Amino acid sequence: MRQIVLDTETTGIETRDGHRLIEIGAVEMINRRLTGNTYHQFINPEREIEAEAISIHGITNERVANEPVFAEIADAFWDFIRGAELVIHNAPFDVGFIDHETNRLNGARQGAPLGPVKEHCGVLDTLVMARRMHPGQRNSLDALCKRYDIDNGHRVLHGALLDAEILADVYLAMTGGQTALSLDAGDDAGSKTSEAPGEFSVRRLALEPGQLRVSRLSDAELAAHHGKLDGLRAKAGTCVWDALPERLYGTGRSNEA
Known part of the structure; x- marks a missing residue:
């Protein structure tokens, strides 16, 4: 387009x-x-x-x-x-x-x-x-x-x-953010790469340990997540989510389903 x-x-x-x-x-x-x-x-x-x-x-x-x-x-x-x-x-x-x-x-x-x-x-x-x-x-x-x-x-x-x-x-x-990234291969924290035409660059953030907040699912949210997946399995017979390594989403899914 x-x-x-x-x-x-x-x-x-x-x-x-x-x-x-x-x-x-x-x-x-x-x-x-x-x-x-x-x-x-x-x-x-x-x-x-x-x-x-x-x-x-x-x-x-x-x-x-x-x-x-x-x-x-x-x-x-x-x-x-x-x-x-x-x-x-x-x-x-x-x-x-x-x-x-x-x-x-x-x-x-x-x-x-x-x-x-x-x-x-x-x-x-x-x-x-x-x-x-x-x-x-x-x-x-x-x-x-x-x-x-x-x-x-x-x-x-x-x-x-x-x-x-x-x-x-x-x-x-x-409408959803940038669509092209130019990763900074330099060593300077917080520096911005030179941009090729039509590209955006990624700005590195110099964060101290503990500054980046990580949010985890509550028990209720985890239960709702598994309920949704069970519904997909029941309807389609399979769920592509099951093929993802657990480390990618950290929901604690068991391998029983």
Whole structure:
């Protein structure tokens, strides 16, 4: 499955007020692995950026004055996202701006029209997902980073590519954690390996003896566990759990069953 984690920055909040895209950042994942392929582009919006927006993302009119306009980058951008599932935090905002730019372009474009997004891509909104998972709590990207212990200390201002990279980490944490590990072969406790593209590394923890808590099953939990296995044996005639070495699960299973 190909997914594109995407974020944008804009001149202001509302497309109906004529606001435009000024930055697009996106990272590619295939089967939940970051591939290292990214898309990043600043865009000349052909209008002034609101001061309030600049205070959020730090992108000034001077910064984008010599960047290409959307019409010049549209085909390359669509080639990157077409057919993928887009993973976006507060998707209606970003999708609305992409569709707004595309509709403006299609009016003067020769050849096949581009967009709209939902006709060419799936869309997964991580804000909607977070609200279902954590009702009544703050679910901004910063709040989710704190909740899932994801380092975003380098995020002083918003930036499309940086936010897309952070959102990719948040999304993987929200949906089951990382899927690729690069084990540290070094000797330094607490060090982090250099990461190959699309991989996460394992951070070693320097724990003193007795710091790592081990939880064991209570008698009631152990009895419930054996009852469940007995039910599986009665229904299927066998239970694959019986083939596991007892040291792997430590439940004290006897070999009588």
